[in-house]
Amino acid sequence: MLLPETALDSRPERMSEASARKTPVRMTTATLDQSNVSRSAAEIAEQSKKVVTRDVDFFYGAKQALYKVSLDVPEHCVTALIGPSGCGKSTFLRCLNRMNDMIDDTTVRGEILLDGKNVYRRGTDVVELRKRVGMVFQKSNPFPKSIYENVAYGPRVAGVRKRNILDEIVEKSLRQSALWDEVQDRLYDSALQLSGGQQQRLCIARALATNPDVLLMDEPASALDPKSTAAVEDLIFGLKKSYTIAIVTHNMQQAARVSDQTAFFYEGHLIEVGATNELFTNPYEKQTEDYITGRFG
Amino acid sequence: MSLEEHKRGRPFAKFASQAFALLCAGATWLCVSILILLLWNIVSFGLDSLSWDYINRFPSRFAEKAGIKSALVGSIYLIGLTALFAVPVGIGAAIYLEEYSPKNRWQTIVQINIANLAGVPSIVYGILGLGLFVRAMQLNRSLVAGALTLTLVVLPIVILAAQESLRAVPSTIRQASYALGATRWQTVWHQLLPAALPGIMTGVILALSRALGEAAPLVAIGAATYVPFLPEDVFKDEFTALPLQIFNWTGLPQKGFHEVAAAGIIILLIVLVCMNALAVALRYRFSRNKRW
Structure with a gap:
């Protein structure tokens, strides 16, 4: 296991040799290079670290799910967490906004710093934390209420009462999630009438409405058809200007398409982390290479 | 057995399957026919006595002058008051057990106890009501004492039904709410209760139907059977209820009273059917546009 800095430093010199070896991955990178919007290792290094984790262990009862995970999530970047099922990437994601608190008999050790403050320190206001660290789930889970009420829920529970302010937030959030044009004339219809892809974008809008700093996404497109997936991916790409995003995905093409930095988890360990285009072309670890080339997982 | 034989199926298995289906159908029809027989018996026996006068008269020594x-009115008061006591307490307990209480040994013990309390014979609650409400709290044989006793009877049912409904709300709704920075209370109030309400209402109404039919606990607290007036003070006035009055009449020797x-x-059955219809209607009304 490597610390991110060393992983980044040692990579460039091995680049040519590795990309010559692994054809399928190079194809992915080619599209990335064309789009030319993914951040390079150097650019990522320049970003301040929004979330820093140090030696995070996580237990479900006696079963350890994470082992000494130390990962930095740079600001205004998309960090993809990849790895086979059960590798701990979702567990890790859910540590960042303490959603794991909802599961009984879990233990966290180590430090998770958001803007330098440990989110697991005594006296942390979890409610406040979750307003700053929003989350989008794998299965779209709109409330059985109107589209408007879904988006307005976050601000409402935060105490926003004024109708005109709520209206403003709802419109802004729906615009950000590229849903406004589709729903603006039926804001008061049930959210459950929307299609799966629209529901997921509504969930993203709902998460944006609380104006979070960080957006966590747990396989946000895995239940969607390719067209909706593309819409959600475009959205994620656009959102990183204003938010810091961490996304769990099973789809490596997706990780390659949307993320700046990729972290590979395996059996609870963070195996490798680095700039996406470098990790995919020139993985440092054998396990990473096997996984991204499809030899297992 | 070869694959071919397997595909053809074993004749005995087919026969057993059909026999089982027949047996189950027989059981269903047995229940239904007993119910129909009972209804027919009662309707043919009592329809003649049924009239607007009958509903509007107080009890009497003479069967032809006796009314209900x-x-x-006593039963309606009783159900109303029981609902007033049992619903907030029952839903509150259910919310605590489902959403707040840590899932530890203590919670398990409480849970098992509530399930057992739902099965305790109502006469036992009647005796408790007699000791606690009638005597210790000096409520005498009032409507409030009766309603509190019936509350004891239905409370476990209300709690279990409300818990069941809360549990049926998908956890994704909870997660979404908490992830948006809602507190527990906000999640319960804005998401869980509205979503669980149809189920809770149905459970409450079914529990109240049971309370409506209970005679034993009211007998135990010594509720009157001859009450020629309407209750005015729910804390003081004596009362009677439908099952009590029926129980009293059937015990009299004259055929007219039967x-x-x-x-x-x-x-009593009409009131029960109305309540159950209300439960069905509520469930339908609330769950029409609700799917997850």
């Missing part, structure tokens, strides 16, 4: 008014009792049963 005080019992019907017919009046049958008419009372018809009234």
Whole structure:
């Protein structure tokens, strides 16, 4: 296991040799290079670290799910967490906004710093934390209420009462999630009438409405058809200007398409982390290479 | 057995399957026919006594002059008051057990106890009511004492039904709410209760139907059976209820009173059917546009 800095430093010199070896991955990178919007290792290094984790262990009862995970999530970047099922990437994601608190008999050790403050320190206001660290789930889970009420829920529970302010937030959030044009004339219809892809974008809008700093996404497109997936991916790409995003995905093409930095988890360990285009072309670890080339997982 | 034989199926298995289906159908029809027989028996016996006068008269020494008014009004008061006591306490307990209480040994013990309490014979609650409400709290044989006793009877049912409904709300709704920075209370109030309400209402109404039919606990607290007036002070006045009045009439030797009792049963059944219909209607009304 490597610390991110060393992983980044040692990579460039091995680049040519590795990309010559692994054809399928190079194809992915080619599209990335064309789009030319993914951040390079150097650019990522320049970003301040929004979330820093140090030696995070996580237990479900006696079963350890994470082992000494130390990962930095740079600001205004998309960090993809990849790895086979059960590798701990979702567990890790859910540590960042303490959603794991909802599961009984879990233990966290180590430090998770958001803007330098440990989110697991005594006296942390979890409610406040979750307003700053929003989350989008794998299965779209709109409330059985109107589209408007879904988006307005976050601000409402935060105490926003004024109708005109709520209206403003709802419109802004729906615009950000590229849903406004589709729903603006039926804001008061049930959210459950929307299609799966629209529901997921509504969930993203709902998460944006609380104006979070960080957006966590747990396989946000895995239940969607390719067209909706593309819409959600475009959205994620656009959102990183204003938010810091961490996304769990099973789809490596997706990780390659949307993320700046990729972290590979395996059996609870963070195996490798680095700039996406470098990790995919020139993985440092054998396990990473096997996984991204499809030899297992 | 070769694959071919397997595909053809074994004749005995087919026969057993059909026999089982027949057996189950027989069981269903047995229940239904007993119910129909009972209904027919009561209706044919009591329909003659049933009239607007009958509903609007107080009980009497003479079967032909006896009416159900005080019992019907008493039952309505009783159900209303029982709902007033049982619903907030029951839903509150269910919310605590489902959403707040840590899932530890203590919670398990409480849970098992509530499930067991739901099965305790109602006469036991009647005796508790007699000791606690009638004597210790000096509520005497008032409507409030009766309603509190019936609350004891239905509370476990209300709690279990409300818990069941809360548990049926998908956890994704909870997660979404908490992830948006909602507090526990906000999640319960804005998401869980509205979503669980149809189920809770249905459970409450079914529990109240049970309370409506209970005679034993009311007998135990010594509720009157001859009440020629309507209750005015729920804390003081004596009362009677439909099952009590029916029970009293069926115990009398004159045949005329048996017919009046049958008419009372018809009234009781009508009220019960209305309550159950309300439960179904509520469930339908609330769950129409609700799917996850």
